[in-house]
Amino acid sequence: MKIYVNIFIGLLFYLTKVLGQSPAPKSFLWQQIKASAIVNIKNEMMLSKQANTAFIFISPECPLSRNYVLVLNELSQKYPNVNIVGVVPGRSYSDKEIKDFAQSNNVGFEIYSDKKKSLTKLLKASVTPEAVLIDAKGKIRYRGLIDNWPASLGVKRKVITFHYLEDALKDINVENFKYIDTKPVGCLINDL
Template sequence: MLLLAISVNGQLKTISWKKMSGITLLNNAGKTETISQTRVIVLVFLSPECPLCRNYIQVLNTLQKKHTEVQIFGIFPGTAYTAKQINDFQKEYKVSFNLLIDRKKELTHYLKATTTPESILISKLGAIPYRGLIDNWASGLGQKRKVTTEKFLENAIEDVLNQRIPATSQTKPIGCLINDI
């Protein structure tokens, strides 16, 4: 666990689990939930209108199935979507991980998320060893590779689970900007 507290460049960015657990989110049934320090988590900021988000659900489902010791949460920032719309999204795209709505965008602002889809990996100690792209399939807005050659999020998860510092700590997310709605 020591390696997750220190990186080769100094300290990794960290979050406060106390602050995180104080942020109230809504699940797709409309009930309040919080994210707590129980295990390694991945937060992926999503929008049901974003084509990249829709396309990445299968990749995220596969990651959740492969790494059951990691908890993935899809976070929908803002007030643009109702719990019913999120529930419909979950059913239509067969999402196998938890979906939560960040109505007040407290979590979004706290973690400085800007884009959907944007992934943030958080260790049990609260370190953020990776944030950014899920992989390099999308090379720009409207531009996609035929073959994915870099699996940034998956590699970072495996590094953290094996107590290694991820080779890539941050990438610039590509997708739809999170708006103020």
């Protein structure tokens, strides 16, 4: 009997050690996203669908954010299997200001308000616009620029040669897709 107890304790110790070092389940990121309490500005509903999603951090005052609305509208039409979601971080803008921004710029994708910046911190967004693409399993597949139009802050290329986000959207369901990131260029997220 003593040997069984020792084997059981040894097995329990081994499993605790092995399982304690394993990474969190891939859906864990989605659980954290759902808990972040972002609110849709149109219908006051929180994000609940766990699917391939491109979170685009935007600001109504950021010129680059405004300039990318057309591109993001086109991507949301071209890739209906991926949610394109605008996220306005912080408390600087009222819901009315965000709605006015969406209406005046003909935004064709959902916009969420992240007043507490919980999603912004979770996904480590630092500027607007910045893209973070997450697959349905909760794995980050891409982070950074939408494309290479902004060479640096205030400097734009005449010809866009890399479409980073679109390339990632094309390959979101490819099994051997490698994580890619680029350094985003834009307006710093630094308000409340």
